[in-house]
Amino acid sequence: MSMIGIENLTVRYGGNAVVKNVSFSVAEGESFGLVGESGSGKSTILRTVVGLVPDWSGSISVAGLDPHKTERKQLARVVQMVFQDPYASLHPRYVIGHQIAEPMIINGIDNPQRRAAELLDLIGLPAAFQFRYPHELSGGQRQRVAIARALALSPRVLLLDEPTSALDVSIQAEILNLLNRLRRELGLTFVIVSHDLAVVSYMCERLMVLRNAETVEVLTREQLRSGTIADPYTEALLAAS
Amino acid sequence: MSLENQIDTRTALRAARITELKRFAARFMRNPLGVLGLIIVLLLLFTAAFAPFLATHDPYLPTLSARLSAPNAEFWFGADELGRDIYSRLIYGSRLTLLIVGLVIVTSAPIGLVIGAVSGTAGGWVDAVFMRITDVFLSIPKLLLALAFVAALGPGIVNAALAITLTAWPPYARLARAEALVIRNSDFVNAVRLAGASEARIVFLHIIPMCLSSVIVRMTFDMAGIILTAAGLGFIGLGAQPPLPEWGAMISTGRKFIFDQWWVATIPGAAIFVVSLGFNLLGDALRDLLDPHLRQRN
Numbered sequence: 001m002s003m004i005g006i007e008n009l010t011v012r013y014g015g016n017a018v019v020k021n022v023s024f025s026v027a028e029g030e031s032f033g034l035v036g037e038s039g040s041g042k043s044t045i046l047r048t049v050v051g052l053v054p055d056w057s058g059s060i061s062v063a064g065l066d067p068h069k070t071e072r073k074q075l076a077r078v079v080q081m082v083f084q085d086p087y088a089s090l091h092p093r094y095v096i097g098h099q100i101a102e103p104m105i106i107n108g109i110d111n112p113q114r115r116a117a118e119l120l121d122l123i124g125l126p127a128a129f130q131f132r133y134p135h136e137l138s139g140g141q142r143q144r145v146a147i148a149r150a151l152a153l154s155p156r157v158l159l160l161d162e163p164t165s166a167l168d169v170s171i172q173a174e175i176l177n178l179l180n181r182l183r184r185e186l187g188l189t190f191v192i193v194s195h196d197l198a199v200v201s202y203m204c205e206r207l208m209v210l211r212n213a214e215t216v217e218v219l220t221r222e223q224l225r226s227g228t229i230a231d232p233y234t235e236a237l238l239a240a241s
Numbered sequence: 242m243s244l245e246n247q248i249d250t251r252t253a254l255r256a257a258r259i260t261e262l263k264r265f266a267a268r269f270m271r272n273p274l275g276v277l278g279l280i281i282v283l284l285l286l287f288t289a290a291f292a293p294f295l296a297t298h299d300p301y302l303p304t305l306s307a308r309l310s311a312p313n314a315e316f317w318f319g320a321d322e323l324g325r326d327i328y329s330r331l332i333y334g335s336r337l338t339l340l341i342v343g344l345v346i347v348t349s350a351p352i353g354l355v356i357g358a359v360s361g362t363a364g365g366w367v368d369a370v371f372m373r374i375t376d377v378f379l380s381i382p383k384l385l386l387a388l389a390f391v392a393a394l395g396p397g398i399v400n401a402a403l404a405i406t407l408t409a410w411p412p413y414a415r416l417a418r419a420e421a422l423v424i425r426n427s428d429f430v431n432a433v434r435l436a437g438a439s440e441a442r443i444v445f446l447h448i449i450p451m452c453l454s455s456v457i458v459r460m461t462f463d464m465a466g467i468i469l470t471a472a473g474l475g476f477i478g479l480g481a482q483p484p485l486p487e488w489g490a491m492i493s494t495g496r497k498f499i500f501d502q503w504w505v506a507t508i509p510g511a512a513i514f515v516v517s518l519g520f521n522l523l524g525d526a527l528r529d530l531l532d533p534h535l536r537q538r539n
Contacts, residue, residue: 050435073437081435089428093450095257097250103436113250130250131257149432 003028003157003189004049009058011044018044019056020213028156031183031190033200033207035237040210042193043084046159049191050081063156073107080150084162086142090134096120096145097130103152119148123178140171144178151182158183160192164199176203197241201225209234268530275526281519289335298326300333300486309502319504322494327508330486334509337398337487338516341471341480342464344402345409350460352406353413358452360414361421362444372418375411383408384473391479398487401480405470409463416459420452454531461524465517472513488513 002025011019019041026032034042047053049060051067060067063078083089090099097116104112117127123144134142143163150158163179164172176199183190194200200207201224209216209231217231229235269275288295297317304324312319318327360371378386387404394400421444424430430447438447474480475489483490488509495506 052431052434072434076435076437081432083428083432085428089432091429091433091447091451095254102433102438106433106436106438106442128253131253133257133261146432149436153436 002026003063004191005061007059009045009048009056009060011041011048011053011056018213022215024208024218026189026191028189029187030206031192031204033204034191034193034210035195035197035200035207036210037195041213042210043161046081046161046191046193049159050079051075076103076107077153078155079157079159080153080155081159081161082146082150082163085166086139086146087166089146090142092134095131095133100145100149100152103149107153115152119151123148139167140175143167143175147178157189160190162194163192165194165196179203197238209237265530269526272526272529274522278519278522278526281515282523285335285339285516285519288332289339292332292336296329296332298329300325300330301484309498309505312504318508319502321505322498327504330491331509331512334486334488334491337481337485338468338471341398341402342467344399345405345467346460346464348406349409350413350456353410354417354449354452354456357414357417358421358444358449361418362425362440362448371414375414378408379411384470387470387474388479391474396479396482398481401471401474405467409467413456413459416455417452420455421448424448424451458524458528458531461520461527465520468513468517
């Protein structure tokens with residue numbers, strides 16, 4: 001059964017279509033990559049899926065729900081997103097523990113503080129970090145916290161918008177391995193947006209290449225690695241990375 | 242969670258906050274002018290709190306034999322036209338100054354903050370309506386609106402404060418709206434939105450805390466302006482009424498003797514100057530520390 005189904009998705013900002021007629025589906029437990037240069041519309045697709053972009057057409061279904069017709073709290077327990085910049089995605093005035101607990105407080109889940117401490121443990125940070133402010137953490141630690149917050153409501157799908165591009169190379173691998181481990185342990189479905197083919201080929205079974213708001217092609221990891229690529233643009237992208 | 246754990250969490254949280262506060266205080270202490278401003282403001286608070294102990298005379302008791310006497314051992318800053326001790330009146334006047342500033346700040350800043358934050362976050366017609374109302378209030382000259390208001394309700398300290406509030410909140414609304422416009426699209430707000438937070442929760446728990454620092458800075462600067470406006474209203478007889486020792490009213494009575502007995506008008510004028518300067522210096526220092534546009538990301 002497909003966990004995410006997107007058909008003929010078109011998104012407009014003002015008059016410009018930033019995503020044109022994109023269709024793909026992601027199976028439960030699969031990890032799917034969206035690759036392209038900046039401006040190719042890949043992040044917009046994720047934002048539309050979680051309902052942050054109002055003006056779109058086509059059809060979207062996440063675990064059978066239409067994100068724009070489902071009540072936000074119900075959707076929140078199915079799909080969550082991790083943002084690109086860990087420096088911008090945590091509220092500067094609240095301690096880490098509160099930020100991880102907040103989704104659970106909003107949704108009336110019992111013992112949010114204790115669950116927050118457990119989540120910190122799950123993503124590999126000591127429990128004492130709950131009482132730290134974001135500016136006391138490194139970029140990699142912040143991204144771990146953002147991941148913990150996204151997991152707070154035990155969603156089935158995690159949308160990752162360039163989860164490592166704001167981090168330096170040594171931290172990138174740590175975060176990617178953490179994400180792989182979480183996917184295995186929690187049976188999550190991933191959609192990962194990246195401009196980096198290496199990241200996507202490491203993380204994803206299948207990927208879609210986007211260019212100027214349109215689909216170029218969909219490849220499997222094996223096709224990418226063996227170089228059986230149909231489109232010259234993908235080859236150029238591969239050569240560049 | 243057990244009670245013990247809860248208490249543990251609370252103390253740890255408090256410890257984290259205190260550390261933050263200490264760090265802030267340490268950075269503040271590096272700015273000598275800001276410290277000077279803080280000292281002036283604290284001195285004002287101290288004076289107002291302990292006025293009966295600091296004053297040497299009854300601020301209302303006339304000593305006709307000492308009318309308009311120059312500063313001397315008995316009357317440190319001289320005496321006014323009824324022979325009241327100017328020093329004691331100045332000390333008691335600090336209470337009135339603080340009262341007006343306090344009244345205006347606790348009414349105008351929250352009103353402006355909430356209107357601006359809601360307006361900026363909601364957008365659309367809510368934003369349009371709130372901002373046009375703000376524009377209307379901004380387009381009326383400050384002192385004129387205050388004058389009309391006091392003229393309608395009658396002179397007095399509380400009415401003067403209300404009148405100033407009426408003209409003081411729109412800048413806060415503008416400021417908060419500008420901040421909210423940026424913050425509402427930031428990822429940390431999107432993240433709680435994805436978690437199902439209500440718009441009210443987003444405005445009050447996530448957007449307003451981020452607007453607070455610039456509002457506090459603006460507030461500190463505004464206090465100097467409020468003191469001046471209050472003194473202005475007192476000076477033209479629409480603020481505090483005699484025999485209240487309000488500084489603006491004191492200058493007003495001293496005007497008649499300004500060439501022969503300069504101290505009657507000059508001393509309260511100097512007090513207004515020093516206190517306004519104190520608030521401005523404090524505001525400058527706070528802005529250096531809190532303004533998100535001046536502070537780089539850390």
